[in-house]
Amino acid sequence: MTQTHAKTDAATALIDGLVRAARSAQTALGSSSFATRQKALHEAAKIIRARTNDILASNQKDLAAAAQSGLTEAFIDRLTLTESRIEEMAVGLETIAAQPDPIGAELARWQRPNGLDITRQSTPLGVIGVIYESRPNVTVDAAGLCVLAGNAVILRGGSDSQHSASLLAEAMVEGLQAAGLPGAAVQIVNTTDRAAVGAMLAAVGGIDVIIPRGGKSLVERVQRDARVPVFAHLEGICHLYIDKDADPDKAKAITLNAKMRRTGICGAAETLLVHQQVAGDMLPAIAAELQQAGCVLRGDSAARRLVPDMQIAEDDDWRTEYLDAILSVRVVDSIDMAITHIATYGSGHTESIITEADDAAENFLQRVDSAIVMRNASTQFADGGEFGMGAEIGIATGRLHARGPVGAAQLTSFKYVVRGDGQIRS
Amino acid sequence: MTQTHAKTDAATALIDGLVRAARSAQTALGSSSFATRQKALHEAAKIIRARTNDILASNQKDLAAAAQSGLTEAFIDRLTLTESRIEEMAVGLETIAAQPDPIGAELARWQRPNGLDITRQSTPLGVIGVIYESRPNVTVDAAGLCVLAGNAVILRGGSDSQHSASLLAEAMVEGLQAAGLPGAAVQIVNTTDRAAVGAMLAAVGGIDVIIPRGGKSLVERVQRDARVPVFAHLEGICHLYIDKDADPDKAKAITLNAKMRRTGICGAAETLLVHQQVAGDMLPAIAAELQQAGCVLRGDSAARRLVPDMQIAEDDDWRTEYLDAILSVRVVDSIDMAITHIATYGSGHTESIITEADDAAENFLQRVDSAIVMRNASTQFADGGEFGMGAEIGIATGRLHARGPVGAAQLTSFKYVVRGDGQIRS
Numbered sequence: 001m002t003q004t005h006a007k008t009d010a011a012t013a014l015i016d017g018l019v020r021a022a023r024s025a026q027t028a029l030g031s032s033s034f035a036t037r038q039k040a041l042h043e044a045a046k047i048i049r050a051r052t053n054d055i056l057a058s059n060q061k062d063l064a065a066a067a068q069s070g071l072t073e074a075f076i077d078r079l080t081l082t083e084s085r086i087e088e089m090a091v092g093l094e095t096i097a098a099q100p101d102p103i104g105a106e107l108a109r110w111q112r113p114n115g116l117d118i119t120r121q122s123t124p125l126g127v128i129g130v131i132y133e134s135r136p137n138v139t140v141d142a143a144g145l146c147v148l149a150g151n152a153v154i155l156r157g158g159s160d161s162q163h164s165a166s167l168l169a170e171a172m173v174e175g176l177q178a179a180g181l182p183g184a185a186v187q188i189v190n191t192t193d194r195a196a197v198g199a200m201l202a203a204v205g206g207i208d209v210i211i212p213r214g215g216k217s218l219v220e221r222v223q224r225d226a227r228v229p230v231f232a233h234l235e236g237i238c239h240l241y242i243d244k245d246a247d248p249d250k251a252k253a254i255t256l257n258a259k260m261r262r263t264g265i266c267g268a269a270e271t272l273l274v275h276q277q278v279a280g281d282m283l284p285a286i287a288a289e290l291q292q293a294g295c296v297l298r299g300d301s302a303a304r305r306l307v308p309d310m311q312i313a314e315d316d317d318w319r320t321e322y323l324d325a326i327l328s329v330r331v332v333d334s335i336d337m338a339i340t341h342i343a344t345y346g347s348g349h350t351e352s353i354i355t356e357a358d359d360a361a362e363n364f365l366q367r368v369d370s371a372i373v374m375r376n377a378s379t380q381f382a383d384g385g386e387f388g389m390g391a392e393i394g395i396a397t398g399r400l401h402a403r404g405p406v407g408a409a410q411l412t413s414f415k416y417v418v419r420g421d422g423q424i425r426s
Numbered sequence: 427m428t429q430t431h432a433k434t435d436a437a438t439a440l441i442d443g444l445v446r447a448a449r450s451a452q453t454a455l456g457s458s459s460f461a462t463r464q465k466a467l468h469e470a471a472k473i474i475r476a477r478t479n480d481i482l483a484s485n486q487k488d489l490a491a492a493a494q495s496g497l498t499e500a501f502i503d504r505l506t507l508t509e510s511r512i513e514e515m516a517v518g519l520e521t522i523a524a525q526p527d528p529i530g531a532e533l534a535r536w537q538r539p540n541g542l543d544i545t546r547q548s549t550p551l552g553v554i555g556v557i558y559e560s561r562p563n564v565t566v567d568a569a570g571l572c573v574l575a576g577n578a579v580i581l582r583g584g585s586d587s588q589h590s591a592s593l594l595a596e597a598m599v600e601g602l603q604a605a606g607l608p609g610a611a612v613q614i615v616n617t618t619d620r621a622a623v624g625a626m627l628a629a630v631g632g633i634d635v636i637i638p639r640g641g642k643s644l645v646e647r648v649q650r651d652a653r654v655p656v657f658a659h660l661e662g663i664c665h666l667y668i669d670k671d672a673d674p675d676k677a678k679a680i681t682l683n684a685k686m687r688r689t690g691i692c693g694a695a696e697t698l699l700v701h702q703q704v705a706g707d708m709l710p711a712i713a714a715e716l717q718q719a720g721c722v723l724r725g726d727s728a729a730r731r732l733v734p735d736m737q738i739a740e741d742d743d744w745r746t747e748y749l750d751a752i753l754s755v756r757v758v759d760s761i762d763m764a765i766t767h768i769a770t771y772g773s774g775h776t777e778s779i780i781t782e783a784d785d786a787a788e789n790f791l792q793r794v795d796s797a798i799v800m801r802n803a804s805t806q807f808a809d810g811g812e813f814g815m816g817a818e819i820g821i822a823t824g825r826l827h828a829r830g831p832v833g834a835a836q837l838t839s840f841k842y843v844v845r846g847d848g849q850i851r852s
Binding site: 092095096099102103107114115116117118119120121122123124125126128129130141142144145146148149150151200201202203204207208209210211212213216219220222223225226227228229230231232233234235247249250253254256257258261321352361365369370371372373374375376377378380381386387390391392393394399400401403404406407408409411412413414415416417418419420421422423424425 | 518521522525528529533540541542543544545546547548549550551552554555556567568570571572574575576577626627628629630633634635636637638639642645646648649651652653654655656657658659660661673675676679680682683684687747778787791795796797798799800801802803804806807812813816817818819820825826827829830832833834835837838839840841842843844845846847848849850851
């Protein structure tokens with residue numbers, strides 16, 4: 001193994017670890033209240049103010065090292081922190097916290113002739129990688145914006161600012177913790193190894209977007225390893241969850257349709273989750289109808305106690321897109337267990353809850369992080385035509401630009417048109 | 427050079443050629459009227475119907491080859507065309523053409539306290555790469571959707587469908603031409619070389635997004651070479667165009683501000699274009715004020731005839747982001763020449779027209795394909811704070827997801843929430 005390979009492997013392992021922690025932290029951050037996210041920024045601002053002297057001292061270390069490296073005056077200026085620059089960072093966090101909540105907003109809403117009500121609702125982007133130069137203040141600005149929008153962030157600053165940037169990142173982490181949020185939502189890449197940038201770009205599915213923040217040479221270095229983005233879904237492991245307050249007739253009809261209408265399409269249900277309070281009443285009848293329609297069932301032990309002729313579901317079954325007349329079936333203790341199952345085994349495509357209880361429905365619709373979440377409807381409606389978008393080129397499960405059905409309107413970008421009458425900037 | 431490198435180089439050269447033709451065709455397609463794009467799809471549908479027998483014959487060639495390769499029944503079924511499947515493709519194009527125009531829509535509009543009126547308006551995405559299996563109908567569906575939204579498309583179908591797919595792509599090309607649009611807006615990758623997929627993914631800046639359309643193994647193959655997408659701008663070569671109907675006071679004040687307020691930011695103007703009808707009246711006074719403020723001017727010969735102490739602008743000057751007190755100056759014959767100059771040398775960041783003529787303004791605002799286009803306002807307003815978005819993490823010039831200022835609201839994704847009362851799909 002060459003030196004370069006060893007470095008690349010080390011960088012990949014480092015980034016993999018950060019990504020795992022970030023994704024887990026993002027799940028909690030993304031479903032936290034706006035007030036909690038605001039509190040995290042206010043607490044971080046307080047901590048930064050309280051530690052002004054420590055931050056200045058660590059910045060002195062960075063500046064001393066930079067002076068020895070013979071860097072330009074402009075570079076030194078950007079690296080330098082002063083009391084007023086530290087105060088600006090704290091005020092910056094408070095200004096970000098004063099913005100309206102960017103997540104949970106209703107971006108569009110329409111009704112279909114069959115009565116389905118469809119909302120497009122803003123959600124966090126996920127995990128954001130920020131690659132920047134030796135400007136310690138970017139640590140705070142970038143992390144503040146990411147956290148407000150419910151995103152975890154992996155920061156990779158210039159090596160000449162490592163002492164000050166680490167201390168500032170630490171303040172952001174403690175701000176999160178003071179608000180009861182996981183500190184791993186803000187992490188800093190503690191290596192000067194340039195292979196870390198390549199490892200971040202390679203973390204497809206782990207990091208959702210990379211933002212290089214700096215001059216042309218930084219952006220060029222990042223873009224050199226970049227590739228054209230992809231709209232796709234790898235698989236559609238769609239879940240149907242029958243809640244304790246499900247209507248039995250809807251549960252049966254929707255399960256049959258979601259699994260058996262067409263088994264080979266990505267919106268077909270692959271796993272049925274049933275709340276234990278209603279499994280005894282509902283599962284045997286639903287299973288009988290499925291089996292009569294030619295569906296093979298594979299259940300966990302609780303499901304097999306109710307329907308003894310089910311096959312045994314192995315762990316792999318929960319991860320399998322059958323695209324065939326096979327359904328895995330699990331009895332769950334609670335809606336939380338259903339949501340956790342979906343987060344663990346799902347592919348982020350389409351999931352549906354069957355329930356008459358509004359609070360359970362909203363809980364599920366808000367917390368399940370898939371491109372399409374449904375209540376009392378068949379997962380087979382996951383289709384551009386059924387959404388009223390016209391033809392579609394596919395379904396995307398990524399979080400960038402197009403998510404869900406990709407029709408003509410999703411194959412567009414936008415520009416900002418600014419009309420003035422002579423305005424100049426002061 | 428190894429065999430693999432030779433293949434990769436050949437694939438890169440092939441894709442580069444297609445990309446160049448696609449970008450040029452997209453410029454014309456993207457600014458064509460909706461009726462013209464609709465006509466292209468209707469004409470293609472007619473051609474497909476008229477050539478049913480030829481298409482069936484070419485499909486027979488594909489099927490004969492496939493039969494010898496011992497492919498699965500399902501594979502053969504997807505590859506097979508029949509009269510009714512060909513009619514379905516033609517109807518599909520007509521259905522796509524019946525959708526509302528996805529481009530030019532006002533997505534959002536707001537006013538700033540200083541009177542700036544900001545519209546977020548949908549535009550084509552650009553050049554789309556579609557990678558699919560041996561399903562000839564995808565050729566038509568994907569190209570139809572892309573063309574309706576003003577996008578050029580580069581199609582890379584499965585090698586087992588090459589005869590039928592080529593003939594169908596040819597029908598799309600002739601449909602475009604019958605509507606007076608460039609045929610290169612639909613191109614097909616005529617190679618079975620798998621390196622073509624890698625070359626498409628590597629065409630950053632040439633292809634805007636790749637859509638793999640097919641099963642898990644196809645998507646996996648594409649994703650293997652994918653990287654995390656990047657939000658960035660490489661440089662801000664911002665243009666100011668003083669139109670023949672410009673107000674002289676606004677022209678002077680805005681030019682001074684756009685260049686000299688701060689020279690080191692990405693929204694600073696780097697090139698001034700002046701219409702020849704007003705250059706004599708306006709340029710000397712503006713140049714004098716700029717020079718008095720410490721700005722170095724580099725002009726073309728027409729500009730230097732009016733302001734003899736300007737330096738000579740070389741071709742490289744039009745491509746340079748000075749980030750300094752330097753401005754390149756060119757006298758243009760017409761607004762078309764200004765728009766062409768910007769398309770040739772610009773970086774897609776921010777451009778502003780100074781004019782009192784509404785038709786010239788709209789012409790410029792609609793046809794210039796930059797993240798931010800302005801009328802009678804300083805390019806230095808290109809900033810999330812000035813847009814009323816709060817803090818920003820940067821300005822993006824890519825066409826995916828975030829374009830222009832990237833604030834907290836741009837660091838979000840979305841999901842579709844579907845509320846039903848028992849709907850199943852028929």
